[in-house]
Amino acid sequence: MPTFDATATSEQVIETFAPQIKGKAFLITGAxxxxxxxxxxxxxxxxxxxxxxIASRTLSRIYPVVYEIQAIDPTINVSTIQVDLTDHASIRRAASDILSITPKIDVLINSAGVMAIKEYTLDKNGIELQLSANHIGHFLLTNLLVPALEAASGRVINLTSSAFRITHFRFDDWNFSNGKTYDLWTGYGQSKVANILFAWGLTQRLRGRGIVAAAVHPGYNFDTRLGTHLTMDDYAEIPAIRMRNLDKEFVFEEPRSKTFAQIAATPLIAALDPGLKGKAPAFYQNSVVMEADEYARDLGSVERLWTLSEELVGQEFRY
Known part of the structure; x- marks a missing residue:
């Protein structure tokens, strides 16, 4: 296994793992x-x-990506799927469309998401919006795509964040008492804990079918649209909220900011490293596998989240 560090670039990762890409099928949400x-x-x-x-809520935002891919290599089959990950009917339609255009998915990268929504917001099913978009929608989509993942002995990569260190999953008040106990960072942090617990639950259930999963904290970058609504004062609230929730200090790891060339490196390592099969379930940060906090991977929480997620999407997935 080649050694990468925190400054690795996507170009370096692609060069190293090129044989793992040739001829494979990839699905990315939120690109x-x-x-x-x-x-x-x-x-x-x-x-x-x-x-x-590429599956996205707004197709107009992904057309430039499609054109760039086609300019790089016009032989690549590029498909676009419209999906609103906070709308379960939209997810079911999208999953059906995806299964109709590809018999297998070698790698599913659950990258779409929202961050630190300032006002308490619910989706149409009454689920807090960050939990809905970042976890519940991906839970439903991923499980509906298991036939294509199984056909390829594929893998699932969930993008999480260091925000999972802000809070444990709030099983006794996951919907924030209709907003009364809500704050933007606890809401975001809970959804990011869910991304890790989901990777553990998927691997435990589907390893026998050849499917494994990992959760990845890609690092920080301020060139994307994810946090354009936030100020430095908003970020300054994080340590106090973690202390209140977990009685622990919050420390931003280095590098504090990654370039656009670096920000995709760690997710791509998880997506392409042949060794993941033996490591999964795994949490990646700064190009390497690390140990996530116990509350983000303990078996009891893994099972409780799976059961809650099934209840919220109205469907059981038993493997």
Whole structure:
């Protein structure tokens, strides 16, 4: 296994793992430009994948990504799927469309998401919006796509964040008492804990079918659209909220900011490293596997989240 450090670039990762890309099928959610997803999509295009499927709420934002992929390699089959990850009917339609255009998915990268919504907001199902968009929508989509993942002995990569260190999953008050106990960072942090717990739950259930999963903290970048609504004062609230929730200090890891070329490197390592099969479930940060906090991976929480997620989407997934 090649050694990468915190400054690794997507170009370096693609060069190293090019044989793992050639002829494969990749599905990425939330790859509107500019984003980590768009950087992953265009980076993968450098090594000749057979098919890149991009699923996004707003198709107009991903057309520039499609054009860039086609300019890199016009032989790549590029498909676009409209999906609103906070709308379960939209997810079911999108999953059906995806299964109709690709018989297999080698890598599913759950990259779409929202961050630190200032006002308490619910989706149409009454679920807090960050939990809905960042976890519940991906939970439903991923499980509906298991036939294509199984056909490829594929893997699932969930993009999480260091925000998972802000809070444990609030099983006794996951919807924030109709907003009474809500704050923007606890809401975001809870959804990011869910991304890790979900990777553990998927691997435990589907390893026997050849499917494994990992959660990845890609690092920090201020060139994407994810945090354009936030100020430095908003970020300054994080340490106090973690202390209140967990009685622990919050420390931003280095590098504090990654370039656009660097921000996709760690997710791509998880997506392409052949060694993941033996490491999964795994949490990646700064290009390497690390140990996530116990509350983000303990078996009891993994099972409680799976059961809650099934209840919220109205469907059981038993493997």
């Amino acid at each position: 509107g430009q500019p984003s980590i997803g768009s950087q992953m999509a265009t980076s993968l295009a450098q090594a000749g994948p057979a098919h890149i499927v």
